[in-house]
Amino acid sequence: MNPAVSSGAVAAKQAPVEVPVGRVxxxxxxxxxxxxxxxxxxxxxxxxxxxxxxxxxxxxMAPNLHTQPLDPAMRHDTAESPFIFASLLLMFSAMxxxxxxxxxxxxxxxxxxxxxxxxxxxxxxTVTVLAKLSIPLLVLPLVTFAVTFVTQVLMLLLAMxxxxxxxxxxxxxxxxxxxxxxxxxxxHGLWWAPxxxxxxxxxxxxxxxxxLWAVLxxxxxxxxxxxxxxxxxxxxxxxxxxxxxxxxxPDAKPMSMGALxxxxxxxxxxxxxxxxxxxxxxxxxxxxxxxxxxRGPV
Amino acid sequence: MAYIEARGLRKAYGATIALDGxxxxxxxxxxxxxxxxxxxxxxxxxxxxxxxxPYQGELRVLGRDPWxxxxxxxxxxxxxxxxxxxxxxxxVSQALDYVAGVHPRFDRAKAEGFLERTSIRxxxxxRELSKGMVTQLHLxxxxxxxxxxxxxxEPTLGLDIIFRKRxxxxxxxxxxxxxxxIVVATHQVEEVEHVLTDLMFIDRGRIVFQSSxxxxxxxxxxxxxRPEQLAAARALKPIHERQSLGRAIxxxxxxxxQQLAALxxxxxxxxxxxxxxxxxxxxxxxxxxxx
Numbered sequence: 001m002n003p004a005v006s007s008g009a010v011a012a013k014q015a016p017v018e019v020p021v022g023r024v025x026x027x028x029x030x031x032x033x034x035x036x037x038x039x040x041x042x043x044x045x046x047x048x049x050x051x052x053x054x055x056x057x058x059x060x061m062a063p064n065l066h067t068q069p070l071d072p073a074m075r076h077d078t079a080e081s082p083f084i085f086a087s088l089l090l091m092f093s094a095m096x097x098x099x100x101x102x103x104x105x106x107x108x109x110x111x112x113x114x115x116x117x118x119x120x121x122x123x124x125x126t127v128t129v130l131a132k133l134s135i136p137l138l139v140l141p142l143v144t145f146a147v148t149f150v151t152q153v154l155m156l157l158l159a160m161x162x163x164x165x166x167x168x169x170x171x172x173x174x175x176x177x178x179x180x181x182x183x184x185x186x187x188h189g190l191w192w193a194p195x196x197x198x199x200x201x202x203x204x205x206x207x208x209x210x211x212l213w214a215v216l217x218x219x220x221x222x223x224x225x226x227x228x229x230x231x232x233x234x235x236x237x238x239x240x241x242x243x244x245x246x247x248x249x250p251d252a253k254p255m256s257m258g259a260l261x262x263x264x265x266x267x268x269x270x271x272x273x274x275x276x277x278x279x280x281x282x283x284x285x286x287x288x289x290x291x292x293x294x295r296g297p298v
Numbered sequence: 299m300a301y302i303e304a305r306g307l308r309k310a311y312g313a314t315i316a317l318d319g320x321x322x323x324x325x326x327x328x329x330x331x332x333x334x335x336x337x338x339x340x341x342x343x344x345x346x347x348x349x350x351x352p353y354q355g356e357l358r359v360l361g362r363d364p365w366x367x368x369x370x371x372x373x374x375x376x377x378x379x380x381x382x383x384x385x386x387x388x389x390v391s392q393a394l395d396y397v398a399g400v401h402p403r404f405d406r407a408k409a410e411g412f413l414e415r416t417s418i419r420x421x422x423x424x425r426e427l428s429k430g431m432v433t434q435l436h437l438x439x440x441x442x443x444x445x446x447x448x449x450x451x452e453p454t455l456g457l458d459i460i461f462r463k464r465x466x467x468x469x470x471x472x473x474x475x476x477x478x479x480i481v482v483a484t485h486q487v488e489e490v491e492h493v494l495t496d497l498m499f500i501d502r503g504r505i506v507f508q509s510s511x512x513x514x515x516x517x518x519x520x521x522x523x524r525p526e527q528l529a530a531a532r533a534l535k536p537i538h539e540r541q542s543l544g545r546a547i548x549x550x551x552x553x554x555x556q557q558l559a560a561l562x563x564x565x566x567x568x569x570x571x572x573x574x575x576x577x578x579x580x581x582x583x584x585x586x587x588x589x
Contacts, residue, residue: 017402018373027399035387114385117436119350121400122372293368296350 024123028131029139032105038097039140043147046093050086051154058162079171086155087148087180087260094144095188098136102199105132106292107210113297125292129200129285136196141184148180183260186268194241194277197284204291207298244273301326301447301479302347306355309342309503316342317353318503324496326446327476331490332483333573334500340483343500344451347481348377360446373402376440377449381456382432386425390418390435397439409442412472430461437465441473448473450482454489466493487569497569501577519558520567521548527561534558538575549575 033039106129109115118128156173202214222235268274304322308315316339324330334340345351347359349368357364362371384393390413398406413420416434424432433453440448454462469480470493484490497514499507509517522545523531532539534557536548549567550558558564567575 018370019400019402024400027396030399031388031392031396034389034392035385109385112386113379113381113383116350116377116379116383117385119368120348120372120377120379121397122369122402123400124369127369294352296345 019122021127024127025131028123028127029134032131032135033139036101036135039101039135040143040147042093042097043090043140043144046090047147047151050089050151051158054082054155054158058158076171080176082159083152083155083171083176086151090144090148090151091184091188094140094184098140098188098192098196099199101140102132102136102196103203103210103214105135105200106204106288107206107298110295110298115292115297125289129204129289129292133196133200133281133285136199137189137193138185141189144188145181145184148184149177152177179261182265186265190268191274191277192242193281194284197281197288201284201288201291204288204295240273241277299326300324300358301328302357302359302481304346304355304357307343307346307357308354309339309346309351315503317346319355320500320503320505322498322505324479324481326479328495329474329480329482329493330496330498331487331494331569332481332498332500333485333487333569334483335485335577338500339503340485340500341451342503344377344449344481344483348375348449374445375447375449376443376445377451378433378436378440378453379451381452382424382429382436384424384432384436386423388424389420390422390424391420393424393435393439394420397443401443403444404439405442405444409438412438412441412468430457433457433461433465437468441468446478448478448480450480450484452484452486453482454484454486462489466490469493487573491569494569499573499577507572507576514572515566517552518567518572519550519553519555520565520571521550521558521562522546522565523548523562531558531561538578540574547571 109118156171199214203210206213218234218238222232222238225234226232263271300323302322302324304320307317307320307322309317318339320339320343322343332340332343342351346353346357347364349359349364349366349371352365359371360374364371388396394406394409397404397409413435416431416438418427418431418435418438424435427435437453454465457465466489474480482490482494494511496510497508498505521531521536522542525545528546531546531548534550534553537551538549540547545562549571555564
């Protein structure tokens with residue numbers, strides 16, 4: 001049979017219809033958020049907790065205006081520190097959600113056999129994997145920022161109820177929100193792209209225990225190198241990939257808004273290491289797409 | 299036009315050969331039953347057709363190479379796999395939204411119509427539904443898709459008899475329209491018996507028998523031989539013989555009905571009897587081979 005003739009016959013019977021890839025991506029993303037409600041519930045929960053704790057603090061503590069330090073720099077730090085703390089707490093929780101999400105993303109669907117349903121839909125493996133990647137890469141940073149923003153606005157209102165506009169005036173609010181947004185998107189999302197890619201790859205590869213597949217091989221390489229050659233290049237490289245891009249300017253205090261934004265956005269997008277990171281992520285994703293196509297339910 | 303065309307389809311998992319040179323041709327408007335024991339290669343064959351597994355040999359489904367073009371093929375092909383595969387966390391309304399979102403041929407109103415007839419609530423999650431209801435839901439989704447080819451792999455496994463009957467009734471009553479093709483793999487032969495237009499037996503990765511139901515009815519006859527006529531009946535070279543309620547039941551291929559009627563009670567064999575005769579146990583096979 002001539003394949004060209006036969007596809008022609010099918011086409012004549014039923015004109016080819018396809019859903020635009022953008023819409024397929026949108027629904028693939030929505031279904032990830034339906035399934036993994038921790039993407040928004042965890043940041044929301046942490047945000048609510050922070051606001052409640054702040055409210056309790058406001059109700060129980062007397063205004064301590066008279067203990068405010070006189071030095072303007074110190075006053076600024078005192079006013080800023082609860083906001084920094086809230087922001088870091090939210091970032092940390094989002095990071096944990098990202099790790100657990102991406103390690104399970106391509107494994108869970110095989111374990112519960114729902115992969116057979118997803119594959120019965122006209123959605124390519126590439127679109128599926130990209131939709132899953134975009135959760136830690138973009139969705140979680142943006143959701144976390146939105147929650148951080150609302151949390152900090154409420155904290156600000158509570159602080160003003162206690163002490164008037166005084167302490168709040170010490171904060172460079174827009175600078176703070178911009179730093180947080182930039183830090184989340186640039187570092188938690190994009191700088192860590194190789195990690196997200198690697199976790200998705202482990203998730204597509206593992207027949208069981210994807211978390212171990214994600215964690216043990218890098219550990220093995222690190223220790224192997226240490227034992228065999230007495231060096232730790234791999235460990236240093238891994239540390240650089242983890243925190244290298246966000247080592248703040250030398251003068252920034254470790255727990256301050258300044259440390260969240262070590263460089264300019266332009267500096268970030270022109271950093272060669274960001275792009276080599278994307279390349280590593282792309283290699284992992286290509287392998288993950290290949291594996292998703294090959295592997296059936298576990 | 300052939301909806302499915304395979305030539306020399308092979309698939310091995312390590313040393314285990316799941317498909318050993320399968321040739322297959324399924325035309326439009328057919329309902330093909332793929333019958334075989336567990337592990338015969340049914341699911342592997344269907345997975346190859348659905349683009350879920352790579353294979354050797356030639357295979358075209360609706361003119362496409364399923365392994366290379368799985369996602370495009372799924373615009374025109376639907377399948378329900380052996381166990382409930384709908385994600386357990388999903389709400390019924392989300393399933394409708396999702397399929398409507400990604401599938402160009404899904405008619406949501408139609409799916410809602412099918413669901414109206416069941417007790418499935420829109421807010422329920424799949425995990426809260428009984429196994430029968432999950433299958434009903436999946437069938438409602440699939441029947442609302444205007445696909446050319448529907449592949450069913452043990453679709454009624456684990457369902458009670460009422461759901462099983464309803465499943466095939468809906469399929470026949472609401473889905474078939476003349477140019478749709480259904481391929482159904484099962485080892486519960488009796489429930490698809492009256493639905494099929496074509497029959498194929500698969501055993502150890504090979505197709506050991508294929509026939510249209512019309513051809514089968516005109517060619518195969520089963521004789522419950524009267525004891526005194528048994529020797530005469532055996533002389534006509536039955537392809538299989540078994541004992542049932544003290545009488546010898548002989549299966550014939552291509553022997554005239556009148557000729558047999560003189561020797562006992564003649565009837566069309568059931569698929570299960572034919573399957574036993576052809577695939578059967580080792581003895582049946584040896585006997586078949588000897589002839």
